[in-house]
Structures are given as structure tokens and as C-alpha cells.
Amino acid sequence: MESDRLDPQDARRIMERAEAAPYVDQPAAPAWYPAVVGLWAAGLAAVVTIGLTTDRSSLPWILLLVALELVFLRWLVRRQGAMPDFRRPPREFRGVLVRYLVGVAAVLLATGGAAVVAGPAAAAVAAFVTVTAGATLHERSFAAAAARTRERLG
Amino acid sequence: MIGDLDPVIHAPKRLAAMAVLASASTATFAFLREHLEVSDSDLSKQMTTLEKAGYVATSKSGRGRGATTTFRITRTGRAAYERHRGALAAILQGVDQP
Numbered sequence: 524m525e526s527d528r529l530d531p532q533d534a535r536r537i538m539e540r541a542e543a544a545p546y547v548d549q550p551a552a553p554a555w556y557p558a559v560v561g562l563w564a565a566g567l568a569a570v571v572t573i574g575l576t577t578d579r580s581s582l583p584w585i586l587l588l589v590a591l592e593l594v595f596l597r598w599l600v601r602r603q604g605a606m607p608d609f610r611r612p613p614r615e616f617r618g619v620l621v622r623y624l625v626g627v628a629a630v631l632l633a634t635g636g637a638a639v640v641a642g643p644a645a646a647a648v649a650a651f652v653t654v655t656a657g658a659t660l661h662e663r664s665f666a667a668a669a670a671r672t673r674e675r676l677g
Numbered sequence: 678m679i680g681d682l683d684p685v686i687h688a689p690k691r692l693a694a695m696a697v698l699a700s701a702s703t704a705t706f707a708f709l710r711e712h713l714e715v716s717d718s719d720l721s722k723q724m725t726t727l728e729k730a731g732y733v734a735t736s737k738s739g740r741g742r743g744a745t746t747t748f749r750i751t752r753t754g755r756a757a758y759e760r761h762r763g764a765l766a767a768i769l770q771g772v773d774q775p
Contacts, residue, residue, distance in 0.1 A: 529689055531768045537689055538762065541696030544712045545704065597738075601745055604708025605701040612700075 540676050543613045545605035547669040547676075552662045561655030563588065563595075568634045568650035572643035615668040615675070622664055626657040681764035683757050685730045690715060690723045695758045698733065698750040706746040724748060732757055 567588050574581030600606055609620055630653045638646035686695050693713050697704050710720045727733040732754030737746050750758065 529687060529692075531765055534687070534689075534692060534765055535769060537693050538696045538765070541693040541712065542700045544697050544708075545701040548708070548712060600703060600747070601705065604711075605697060605704035607700060608702045610700065 542611065543672050543676055545607040546613055546616055546665075547672050549603050549605070549669070551666060557655045557658035557662065560658045561651040563591065564630070564634075564654035565647040565651035568638065569643040569647040572638040572646045576638075576642070613668070613672040613675075615671040616665075619661070619664050619668050623661055626661065630654055630657060681760065681767075683761040683764075685726065685732065686758060686761045688723075690719070691727055692761075694720075694723060694727065694748075695732065695750065695754065695761075698748060699755060699758050701749075703747045703749045706748070709748065727754070730754075730757075 567585070570581040570584040570588065573579055574585070609616075612620065630650065633653045634646050634650045637649035686692055690713050694709055697709060697712060706717075706720065706724075709724070710717065713720060713723075715723070724733060724735070728735055732751060733748050734751050735746060735748055737744060739745055
């Protein structure tokens with residue numbers, strides 16, 4: 524039987540490479556991706572700020588943005604083939620996750636601060652700039668970690 | 678320890694498929710086929726075995742040539758994979774430290 528002949532060390536190599544595959548075997552994000560994500564975030568920042576600071580309901584716009592996000596995610600899943608879940612990432616990716624969380628916190632602070640100080644337009648600009656820059660840096664960080672992982676696993 | 682290895686998972690192609698799915702929220706048929714370097718029919722056979730064991734769930738979207746088949750590991754499958762992974766680690770520990 525095939526299973527009886529599988530050497531444990533070969534099995535470990537198979538597992539290591541396969542567990543890393545969702546992180547390393549992915550096409551690079553398209554060049555427009557960071558700016559599109561930035562635009563979406565700008566829209567969300569604006570409608571949320573308007574909803575919180577005026578009597579106008581922003582719910583329909585939020586639902587529209589959520590629907591657009593779901594369509595985008597569906598496209599992304601098909602394009603990427605596998606979405607890593609970060610339960611047990613290759614060790615080269617631990618820094619990527621930490622930097623991502625720090626980036627999200629920075630975006631929220633910048634956008635929230637702009638919203639409080641200067642209103643929805645400022646919040647939208649802050650969101651667009653920080654999310655576009657953050658997404659660009661994240662993609663580079665992710666690609667670098669993927670390259671290091673591929674090199675380790677051979 | 679060898680007895681703790683899951684015979685469904687231990688076959689190389691199914692082991693690789695389960696390892697991919699254990700690290701991903703979902704994986705498409707095309708992604709698994711490319712990673713495992715197998716034919717469509719071979720992958721279908723392997724995934725059917727995993728699905729019958731209750732380790733993998735399948736969903737299909739779209740129609741015709743644009744249709745996509747996506748797999749995700751089930752709770753039962755994740756538990757089985759983790760047990761298998763643990764058994765393999767125990768075996769290897771015995772090999773690495775005689």
C-alpha cells in the first residue's frame with residue numbers, strides 16, 4: 524500500500540511544504556489592488572463618519588460597501604486559490620502578521636482622529652492614504668516572507 | 678505510534694491536500710491540483726476519499742467552464758489531521774533522538 528511505504532521524514536517534508544503552500548504559492552497582487560482597497564476604505568470612513576455625526580442614515584451605503592467587499596473577496600478567493608488562515612503560519616510570516624495588526628491600528632487611529640477633527644472628507648482622505656500605503660507595504664512584506672519560506676523549504 | 682497514523686490521511690497526496698487545507702480557510706480545486714501536481718481525475722479521487730471520511734467539505738459555485746470547486750477542512754478533518762501530525766512528530770522524535 525502506498526501509505527505503508529511513506530517514510531516519516533518524507534511525510535514531514537510533504538506536510539511542511541503543503542502547510543506553507545497557501546502562503547507561498549500565490550500570484551502577486553495586481554498593481555491596482557492597494558489603491559482600490561484604499562478607495563473602498565475611504566468610502567467606508569466617509570459614510571460611517573456621516574452616519575455618526577449627522578442625522579442621515581448611512582446604512583444603505585454601508586450595506587453597499589459590504590456587498591462590494593463580498594464580491595471582491597469572492598473574486599480574490601478564486602484568483603488566489605487558497606486563503607491562508609494564519610493558524611500556524613511559517614515562521615517567516617510571524618512578523619508579517621504583527622506588522623499587519625499594527626498597521627490596522629494605525630489606520631483606525633489616523634482615520635478616527637481625522638474624522639473627529641475635520642469631518643467625513645478628512646476621514647476619507649486619511650483612510651485612502653493610510654490604507655493604500657499600508658496595503659502596499661503589506662504586500663511587499665508578504666512577498667518577502669514567501670520568498671524566504673520557499674528558500675528554506677527548497 | 679505507527680498505529681496512531683491515520684490511514685486515510687497518510688497517503689502522500691491526501692496528506693498534502695489535508696496539510697494545505699489545514700492552513701487555509703478554503704482552497705480551490707485548481708490550487709490543490711497545481712500543488713499536488715496531479716491530474717483532475719486523480720485529485721477528484723483523492724478528495725472524494727477525504728470527503729467520504731468526513732474530513733473535507735466541498736462547495737461548487739458558478740456553472741459551465743467558469744464553475745469553481747472549493748474545499749475546506751471540516752472540524753472532524755482538522756482533529757484527524759492534528760492527531761496524525763502529532764503521531765508523526767512522535768515517530769520523528771524517536772528517530773531524531775534514538
